[in-house]
Amino acid sequence: PILRVAIMGLGSYGNRVAEAMMDCKRAKITGVISGTPSKIKEWQSKYAIPDKNCYNYENFDAIKNNPDIDAVxxxxxxxxxxxxxxxxxxxxKHVICEKPMAINAKEGQEMVNACRKAGVKLLIGYRMHFEAxxxxxxxxxxxxxxxxxxxFQGLSGFKIGDPTQWRLNKALAGGGAMMDIGIYSINGARYMVGEEPVWVTAQEEKTDPVKFKEGVDETITFQLGFPSGVIASCLSTYAISYLDKFFLVGEKGFAEMQPSTGYGPIKSWTNKGRLDLPHVTHxxxxxxxxxxxILDGKKPIIPVDGEEGVKDMKIIDAIFEAAKSGKRVPLKL
Ligand code: NAD
Structure with a gap:
């Protein structure tokens, strides 16, 4: 069977996902949810979506009665x-939700609970978890x-432009660089190290308080401590471009990835040589x-479920707390 998906939010990433889905064998766009009628028209003609599968933010609860849509x-x-x-x-309907799943762990947990109660799956858009x-x-x-x-070292950042965009608005973004790009180093530290962190320390730096208002982080360095004694040292920033790098080292070797989470080919090498497995659109x-x-009950190698998303949200909560207090914050994931 094919997973029939309605896309909610026809912005820049929504368009990227939709284009990529044209090559999918098991998933297909069958509906849209948008507040902009002109975008709905464009998508209808591009992806052959019938009128009855188009919704706006007021009426999309009616998707309940639509047998052509399995997931949003x-x-x-x-x-x-x-x-x-x-x-x-x-x-x-099943939920696939972009990262960050929410703006704090409490909300994330409520999403997990709601989906469990409704008997639907909740998956977070962690595309790197499927990358070769x-x-x-x-x-x-x-x-x-x-x-x-x-x-482990994780570097995640880019220099952000337009100061009026939602990514720099606390009410819509829930924070700044950490929610948007720093989360890649958090999530990456966990799947690269293969453990869950037990403490966090963090330091915040703000050079432009006009562009990066209260509650919108510009640059945060943070450290995660793991049960085995592994330490992760990471950087999250909206002030420096070309930061997309993971480095993992053990007693017998290392792996380095750069870019490590960008859309294009992931470049990686170890102490034994290059990997560079073929690129497939993530x-x-x-x-x-x-x-x-969702349809076959397959188990992914690295989880992408709501619980996985909540772990990252708990770490983000702790990073913000540690940056504020200057203290080491214990974690229980
Ligand atoms: P965007 O601004 O390009 O698109 C957001 C869409 O939401 C727009 O079409 C906008 O019209 C719509 N929207 C609905 N209600 C809105 C409101 N009240 N205010 C503002 N916009 C509203 O943003 P984007 O880059 O597509 O990001 C969307 C989400 O996708 C974010 O959560 C982001 O973190 C995530 N994302 C994930 C990846 C990834 O690689 N997994 C990449 C980019 C973005």
Whole structure:
């Protein structure tokens, strides 16, 4: 069977996902949810979507009675994910939700609970969890190729433009760089190291308080401590471009990935040489795999469920707390 997906939020990433889905074998766009009628028209002609599968933000609860839609993919500003997820779950449809799943762990947990109660699946748009080079590095680490892991470094950042965009508006973004791009280093530290962190320390730096208002982080460096003693040292920033790098080192070897999470080919090498497995558009692989998770009950190698999303939200909550207090914050994931 094919997973029939309605896309909610026809913005820049929604368009990228939709284009990528044209090459999917197991997933297909059958509906849209948007507040902009002109965009709905464009999408209808591009993806052959009938009028009866088009909704806006007021009436999309009616998706409940639409047998042509199995899942809704939420690709709207971060702060809207929570409420939209609850409504989709109440309509009895599976939820695929972009990262960050919410703007704090409490909201994330409510989403998990709502989907569980409604008997629908909740998956987070962690496209790297299906990327071949990433999975190969994780496999090598599990096989012991790098020996006992000692340290991880994650660098995630880009220089953000337009100061009026929602990403710099606390009410819609829930924060700044950390919610948007720093989350890649958080999530990456967890799947590269293969453990869950037990403490966090963090330091915040703000050079432009006009552009980066109260509650919108510009640059945060943070450290995660893992049960085995591994330390992760990471950077999240909206002030420096070309930051997209993971480095994992153990007693017997290392893996380095740069770019490590960008849309294009992931470049990776280890102490034994280059990996560079062939590039497949991430979102195409992601949506085919998510269809198999939802329809066939397939288990992904790196989880993409709501619980996985909540772990990252708990770490973000702790990073903000640590940056504020200057203290080490214990974590229980
Ligand atoms: P965008 O601004 O390009 O698109 C957001 C869409 O939401 C727009 O079409 C906008 O009209 C719509 N929207 C609905 N209600 C809105 C409201 N009240 N205010 C503002 N916009 C509203 O943003 P984007 O880059 O597509 O990001 C959307 C989500 O996707 C974010 O959560 C982001 O973190 C995530 N994202 C994920 C990846 C990834 O690689 N997984 C990449 C980019 C973005």
């Amino acid at each position: 993919y939420i690709i709207t500003p971060n702060a809207l994910h929570h409420g939209q997820c609850l409504r989709v779950a109440a309509a009895g 080079n990433t999975l190969e590095v994780v496999r090598l680490r599990k096989e012991g190729e790098f020996g006992t892991i000692k340290f 979102q195409t692989t992601q949506m085919d795999q998510m269809a198999m998770i």
